[in-house]
Amino acid sequence: MQYMLLIYEDEAGYGDKYDSPEVRDITARHMALVGELGPTLVSGAGLMPTATATTVRTTGGKQAVHDGPFAETKEQLGGYYLIEAPDLDAAIAIARRIPLRVDGAIEVRPLIVH
Amino acid sequence: MTALDRAARDHKGRVVAALAARFRDLDLAEEGFAEACARAVTAWVPTPPRDPAAWLFRVADRVALDALRKRAIRAGAALPPPDPELNAEELLMADSALIPDERLRLIFICCHPAIHPEARAALTLKLVCGLSAQEIAHAFLIPETTLAQRLVRAKRKIADAGVPFEVPGPDAWPDRLGAVLSTIEIAYAKAHEDAGGAGRHAGYAREILDITRTLASLTPQEPEVLALAATVRFAEARRPARIDATGMMVPLDRQDPALWDQALIAEGRIHLARALALGSTGARTLQALIHAEWCLRRSLVDPAPWRSILVLYDALLQLRDDPVIRLNRAVALAEIAGPAVALAEVDALDAAMLADFLPWHAVRADLLARLDLTDAACAAYDAALRLKPEKAERLWLEAQRTTLDR
Numbered sequence: 001m002q003y004m005l006l007i008y009e010d011e012a013g014y015g016d017k018y019d020s021p022e023v024r025d026i027t028a029r030h031m032a033l034v035g036e037l038g039p040t041l042v043s044g045a046g047l048m049p050t051a052t053a054t055t056v057r058t059t060g061g062k063q064a065v066h067d068g069p070f071a072e073t074k075e076q077l078g079g080y081y082l083i084e085a086p087d088l089d090a091a092i093a094i095a096r097r098i099p100l101r102v103d104g105a106i107e108v109r110p111l112i113v114h
Numbered sequence: 115m116t117a118l119d120r121a122a123r124d125h126k127g128r129v130v131a132a133l134a135a136r137f138r139d140l141d142l143a144e145e146g147f148a149e150a151c152a153r154a155v156t157a158w159v160p161t162p163p164r165d166p167a168a169w170l171f172r173v174a175d176r177v178a179l180d181a182l183r184k185r186a187i188r189a190g191a192a193l194p195p196p197d198p199e200l201n202a203e204e205l206l207m208a209d210s211a212l213i214p215d216e217r218l219r220l221i222f223i224c225c226h227p228a229i230h231p232e233a234r235a236a237l238t239l240k241l242v243c244g245l246s247a248q249e250i251a252h253a254f255l256i257p258e259t260t261l262a263q264r265l266v267r268a269k270r271k272i273a274d275a276g277v278p279f280e281v282p283g284p285d286a287w288p289d290r291l292g293a294v295l296s297t298i299e300i301a302y303a304k305a306h307e308d309a310g311g312a313g314r315h316a317g318y319a320r321e322i323l324d325i326t327r328t329l330a331s332l333t334p335q336e337p338e339v340l341a342l343a344a345t346v347r348f349a350e351a352r353r354p355a356r357i358d359a360t361g362m363m364v365p366l367d368r369q370d371p372a373l374w375d376q377a378l379i380a381e382g383r384i385h386l387a388r389a390l391a392l393g394s395t396g397a398r399t400l401q402a403l404i405h406a407e408w409c410l411r412r413s414l415v416d417p418a419p420w421r422s423i424l425v426l427y428d429a430l431l432q433l434r435d436d437p438v439i440r441l442n443r444a445v446a447l448a449e450i451a452g453p454a455v456a457l458a459e460v461d462a463l464d465a466a467m468l469a470d471f472l473p474w475h476a477v478r479a480d481l482l483a484r485l486d487l488t489d490a491a492c493a494a495y496d497a498a499l500r501l502k503p504e505k506a507e508r509l510w511l512e513a514q515r516t517t518l519d520r
Contacts, residue, residue, distance in 0.1 A: 086278075087280075089286070
């Protein structure tokens with residue numbers, strides 16, 4: 001099965017720029033995990049902060065484009081891993097290894113099989 | 115209860131677990147079992163099979179295979195011809211020793227941390243203990259439709275999120291066992307609440323004795339598992355003494371120990387001794403020790419062990435400080451330090467949080483009555499009775515309330 005591991009953290013901890021020392025440090029830790037995962041990892045990426053987000057919303061058939069993320073939350077989606085795992089326990093085991101700066105959450109979601 | 119009803123209840127857990135392990139599909143396992151029961155209605159007349167469990171397993175297995183075959187054909191797969199139908203004689207001779215015991219696996223699936231805690235106990239009672247949705251809804255005081263939704267959602271999550279159909283490796287046990295044990299505790303608490311439960315709940319308490327025995331034999335190094343197995347035995351051993359001839363509840367300190375099941379108590383002591391030998395001082399071990407202390411009593415002439423009980427509750431409070439433990443401790447405290455001291459403790463608890471908790475009102479009522487605060491005691495008994503207790507408990511509360519009116 002394939003699972004998407006969505007990383008939620010308070011992005012304020014990384015500063016305004018995506019090349020802060022905190023970002024460089026976490027990136028190095030992510031790259032180390034990517035190396036360890038090998039072919040288990042299908043893809044993955046980090047996302048720029050929500051300040052860069054634009055939302056296209058459709059309401060009653062009308063579309064509007066506006067600044068900002070889909071929802072204002074305490075922790076924001078900051079990146080993802082798409083992995084291949086035999087079952088949920090294996091996916092959870094990988095989710096546990098994903099580095100976080102301090103606190104945060106990894107949401108484990110199976111992909112729809114077509 | 116017909117022979118078939120009894121067989122269905124007694125063997126459901128084992129048969130569904132074996133089918134679930136084989137097909138890795140809970141719905142297929144349950145539907146196969148239900149269809150086997152439906153076929154048994156006519157097939158078991160006039161001669162029921164020698165081994166009902168084996169009959170149900172073989173037929174359910176066949177039903178599930180047929181369902182899979184139909185699914186595959188609908189998906190356009192070319193399949194080899196089906197196996198010949200099982201003949202009646204074969205089915206009559208089938209032996210349940212051939213059904214693999216996969217119940218532990220099923221328990222770990224039902225109690226996976228990815229399943230909502232409220233759904234875990236319901237799922238375990240339904241699949242492993244063979245209770246009907248109606249019985250579980252009744253035990254949890256929720257509408258049947260709510261329960262059905264929870265069960266469907268939990269089963270869908272298990273299938274869609276890829277919850278593994280394996281017993282987790284030993285490294286995952288500390289993490290996973292906690293969820294399993296608390297689920298069994300919730301399930302057992304529901305069975306235990308009903309003091310008079312002779313038919314419906316007695317069967318399910320038996321299943322919990324079974325499950326804890328299986329768990330304890332598979333994990334002889336886990337003190338908390340052993341302690342829970344002990345507690346369930348001590349508590350269940352007292353069931354025959356928990357109601358009197360009129361159907362009224364008998365409080366623990368007034369139960370005649372001669373009525374307690376000494377064989378079950380002895381079994382409990384073996385489990386508890388093993389837990390203690392492993393050096394356990396966990397909360398479940400302390401709880402088992404409290405039960406063990408009561409079970410030492412041989413007759414009503416022996417003094418009740420309130421002093422030791424209080425010491426054990428003091429220790430338990432250090433590990434797990436919750437209002438229910440404080441309330442139980444207050445009951446022992448009343449016997450040692452007097453009802454006024456105990457009432458002060460009980461009144462210091464969060465009344466709003468305990469407003470729907472019947473034992474809180476019952477304990478308060480008893481303490482108030484002992485202090486001759488009759489009006490307050492009557493009000494507390496009325497509050498307890500408004501929470502619609504089971505018959506045995508209701509009779510007891512009404513009797514206590516009546517003595518105050520005189």
